[in-house]
Amino acid sequence: MPESLPADSVGLVQPQSLHFDQPLELDCGRVLPEYELVYETYGTPNADRSNAILVCHALSGDHHAAGYNSMEDRKPGWWEACIGPGKPLDTNRFFIVSVNNLGSCKGSSGPNTINPETGRYWGPDFPIVTVRDWVHSHARLADELGIEQWAAVVGGSLGGMQVMQWAIDYPDRLRHAVIIAGAPRLSAQNIAFNEVARQAIMSDPEFHDGYYLQKGTLPRRGLMLARMLGHITYLSDEAMRAKFGRELRTDQINFGYDVDFQVESYLRYQGQSFVDRFDANTYLLMTRALDYFDPAAEHDDDLTAALAPVTARSLVVSFTSDWRFSPERSREIVKALLDGNKSVAYAEVQAHQGHDAFLMPIAQYMAVFRAYMDEVAAELEEGA
Amino acid sequence: MPESLPADSVGLVQPQSLHFDQPLELDCGRVLPEYELVYETYGTPNADRSNAILVCHALSGDHHAAGYNSMEDRKPGWWEACIGPGKPLDTNRFFIVSVNNLGSCKGSSGPNTINPETGRYWGPDFPIVTVRDWVHSHARLADELGIEQWAAVVGGSLGGMQVMQWAIDYPDRLRHAVIIAGAPRLSAQNIAFNEVARQAIMSDPEFHDGYYLQKGTLPRRGLMLARMLGHITYLSDEAMRAKFGRELRTDQINFGYDVDFQVESYLRYQGQSFVDRFDANTYLLMTRALDYFDPAAEHDDDLTAALAPVTARSLVVSFTSDWRFSPERSREIVKALLDGNKSVAYAEVQAHQGHDAFLMPIAQYMAVFRAYMDEVAAELEEGA
Numbered sequence: 005m006p007e008s009l010p011a012d013s014v015g016l017v018q019p020q021s022l023h024f025d026q027p028l029e030l031d032c033g034r035v036l037p038e039y040e041l042v043y044e045t046y047g048t049p050n051a052d053r054s055n056a057i058l059v060c061h062a063l064s065g066d067h068h069a070a071g072y073n074s075m076e077d078r079k080p081g082w083w084e085a086c087i088g089p090g091k092p093l094d095t096n097r098f099f100i101v102s103v104n105n106l107g108s109c110k111g112s113s114g115p116n117t118i119n120p121e122t123g124r125y126w127g128p129d130f131p132i133v134t135v136r137d138w139v140h141s142h143a144r145l146a147d148e149l150g151i152e153q154w155a156a157v158v159g160g161s162l163g164g165m166q167v168m169q170w171a172i173d174y175p176d177r178l179r180h181a182v183i184i185a186g187a188p189r190l191s192a193q194n195i196a197f198n199e200v201a202r203q204a205i206m207s208d209p210e211f212h213d214g215y216y217l218q219k220g221t222l223p224r225r226g227l228m229l230a231r232m233l234g235h236i237t238y239l240s241d242e243a244m245r246a247k248f249g250r251e252l253r254t255d256q257i258n259f260g261y262d263v264d265f266q267v268e269s270y271l272r273y274q275g276q277s278f279v280d281r282f283d284a285n286t287y288l289l290m291t292r293a294l295d296y297f298d299p300a301a302e303h304d305d306d307l308t309a310a311l312a313p314v315t316a317r318s319l320v321v322s323f324t325s326d327w328r329f330s331p332e333r334s335r336e337i338v339k340a341l342l343d344g345n346k347s348v349a350y351a352e353v354q355a356h357q358g359h360d361a362f363l364m365p366i367a368q369y370m371a372v373f374r375a376y377m378d379e380v381a382a383e384l385e386e387g388a
Numbered sequence: 389m390p391e392s393l394p395a396d397s398v399g400l401v402q403p404q405s406l407h408f409d410q411p412l413e414l415d416c417g418r419v420l421p422e423y424e425l426v427y428e429t430y431g432t433p434n435a436d437r438s439n440a441i442l443v444c445h446a447l448s449g450d451h452h453a454a455g456y457n458s459m460e461d462r463k464p465g466w467w468e469a470c471i472g473p474g475k476p477l478d479t480n481r482f483f484i485v486s487v488n489n490l491g492s493c494k495g496s497s498g499p500n501t502i503n504p505e506t507g508r509y510w511g512p513d514f515p516i517v518t519v520r521d522w523v524h525s526h527a528r529l530a531d532e533l534g535i536e537q538w539a540a541v542v543g544g545s546l547g548g549m550q551v552m553q554w555a556i557d558y559p560d561r562l563r564h565a566v567i568i569a570g571a572p573r574l575s576a577q578n579i580a581f582n583e584v585a586r587q588a589i590m591s592d593p594e595f596h597d598g599y600y601l602q603k604g605t606l607p608r609r610g611l612m613l614a615r616m617l618g619h620i621t622y623l624s625d626e627a628m629r630a631k632f633g634r635e636l637r638t639d640q641i642n643f644g645y646d647v648d649f650q651v652e653s654y655l656r657y658q659g660q661s662f663v664d665r666f667d668a669n670t671y672l673l674m675t676r677a678l679d680y681f682d683p684a685a686e687h688d689d690d691l692t693a694a695l696a697p698v699t700a701r702s703l704v705v706s707f708t709s710d711w712r713f714s715p716e717r718s719r720e721i722v723k724a725l726l727d728g729n730k731s732v733a734y735a736e737v738q739a740h741q742g743h744d745a746f747l748m749p750i751a752q753y754m755a756v757f758r759a760y761m762d763e764v765a766a767e768l769e770e771g772a
Contacts, residue, residue: 031643032643033643131643132643132644189634190634191625191628191629191634192625192628192629192631192632192633192634192649192651193620193623193625193628193629195634195649195651195652196616196619196620196628196651196652196655197620199616199649199651199652199655199656200613200616200617200620200655202645203612203613203616203656203659204588204613206645207609207612207613209593225591228587228591229584229587229588229591229613232580232583232584232587233584233617235580236577236580236581236584239577241575241576241577244575244576244577244580245575245576245577247576248576249576250573250574250575250576250579250682250685257680259415259416259417259515259516259676260516261586261590261672261676264679265576265579265583265679267576267579267580267583268579268580268583271580271583271584272583272587275587288645292643292645295648295649296641298634301634327711
């Protein structure tokens with residue numbers, strides 16, 4: 005809990021919710037007859053809402069990207085580093101919308117909400133949604149909020165994939181695309197890690213084919229394993245070395261399978277605490293959305309062709325020690341944009357924090373991000 | 389099953405076994421009152437057995453390193469690429485001993501063998517053995533086989549750690565140390581992967597605190613997950629891309645959690661088939677032996693000091709795409725040896741196969757390995 009709210013924080017914020025009655029046709033062929041989207045906003049819209057920015061979240065993220073929901077909150081939103089007065093996504097200039105994705109477990113319709121048609125938890129019957137489905141639903145949110153064109157759509161990791169999809173599907177509705185720690189599609193290794201995580205969850209006897217909520221239980225072990233594994237891929241080898249090395253938790257090794265090394269203790273804690281705040285069906289769904297994202301697939305694996313509709317100018321940012329979505333993957337996006345004669349700025353930030361770097365206030369990253377967003381703000385002022 | 393035995397194979401071989409009555413004091417403080425070691429030999433010993441080479445195996449390896457145990461075998465031993473007539477470990481010149489480590493599940497005393505004191509499976513009560521314990525037990529095997537000094541001790545991965553320990557603990561008993569795809573100790577990331585694998589096994593309800601054999605069951609799911617995860621770390625991102633890419637198993641994605649991608653199918657198969665041929669308690673024990681190996685720890689993290697006793701000349705080999713034990717880790721060994729004025733040759737082999745490269749007949753690797761072993765053979769002839 006913050007003693008007092010930091011001056012550069014958006015402070016206390018409340019989530020809002022919108023109900024959508026218009027059915028949403030999904031990539032999988034199914035239709036969501038109605039659904040709820042939860043979101044937060046930071047900053048103030050200008051008259052024509054041309055200063056609106058959409059923030060897209062990653063696998064385990066949600067709409068709570070900045071500030072505090074109450075004075076009892078121990079931590080601020082997940083992108084506090086980047087959103088707030090004077091920060092790259094400057095709430096003195098921009099009106100920022102952060103939406104919780106369909107299929108999540110944080111308020112928007114998803115496996116842990118009630119299916120209005122049955123009165124029971126959706127559970128595993130919630131349809132598998134894709135990045136495109138999310139973007140489609142977010143466009144409807146924009147309609148409801150009276151936002152015709154985003155000044156920018158912004159996101160890291162899986163969020164960056166949503167940004168790409170926005171730029172492809174709704175080229176007229178965003179002026180800038182900011183793709184951070186992203187990839188044009190998962191590699192076989194990425195899919196492999198997701199598959200192990202899913203198998204961990206689905207092979208947990210408490211999974212009950214996904215109907216665990218009905219059974220009043222949780223696949224705790226499986227979800228814990230999935231999160232532990234995820235964490236290894238979010239951190240770099242270097243970051244783990246810096247953070248834990250081979251440090252022992254006690255004076256000497258115990259010749260057993262209890263915690264010997266600090267890194268074991270850290271991972272167990274991360275895994276165990278995740279279980280209390282995340283839903284296993286959502287984890288499956290989010291990893292599958294990652295696996296399936298592949299805009300080039302419909303264009304004979306030609307990413308340049310897939311990005312042909314893009315009119316937004318882009319900023320692409322990668323981090324040197326990110327081995328989950330390495331700089332190489334960002335460069336694929338940059339190259340495809342350049343090959344298509346699109347405007348793109350690219351920064352490869354020196355950082356040892358691995359994939360998680362996109363969440364952190366790393367000086368070079370902040371400088372690049374801020375400089376780019378200053379330009380976006382300057383355009384707004386020129387337009388005004 | 390081979391139609392006929394290849395000319396460059398050692399052909400049909402039979403494992404042998406030796407019982408040791410002399411108690412073995414272990415690093416953990418416990419004592420093994422008696423134990424069995426299973427091994428195979430290839431080639432013919434010379435009069436003074438100075439042409440003997442010890443092969444040390446890795447995590448899931450065993451004594452069956454080359455040839456076939458029967459004409460029904462579908463595959464030869466795990467190091468068929470390197471052991472045989474005309475191969476780097478040339479059975480026309482060397483007498484090769486390949487031993488199964490204590491704690492394994494392939495014949496030597498371990499969790500899946502009977503504790504003679506109780507008449508029941510050792511299970512989780514088998515002591516946690518270390519790399520040093522193995523080397524100690526292998527030295528006794530050398531005594532029994534009348535081998536005073538190995539021409540070389542050779543191993544990859546965890547096998548390479550045993551080679552280092554041999555060179556430190558018994559400097560007079562080996563002339564050459566061949567350390568392939570090794571590391572002077574695990575990184576935090578390495579330990580983290582091991583920890584997830586162990587948690588997968590131990591959180592399987594069929595684990596029963598390790599007493600699953602007594603219960604007539606197996607922690608199949610946990611061991612499968614551990615193996616799937618291991619496999620990702622044995623292959624490089626590049627190798628996975630080359631092998632599977634994002635290839636689908638059927639024409640289109642199924643919008644579910646069944647197998648969509650070839651890599652998922654491969655991993656599931658690898659995981660499932662492992663369960664039928666490996667023991668979960670052994671997996672725990674082997675990963676812990678990996679975690680604990682750290683010869684520099686007793687010397688204020690000074691690897692050069694740890695390697696001070698070494699008199700063997702060394703060959704160190706690493707593979708460019710190995711991210712489990714990267715070339716950087718091998719270079720730490722090389723640097724420490726050089727700083728201690730030891731004789732060491734180092735080769736960093738261009739290979740896209742990742743850590744598993746050490747098992748494969750990669751031309752540059754074979755050339756380096758053969759050239760080095762030719763020198764070892766030449767010394768023998770000079771000595772003769």
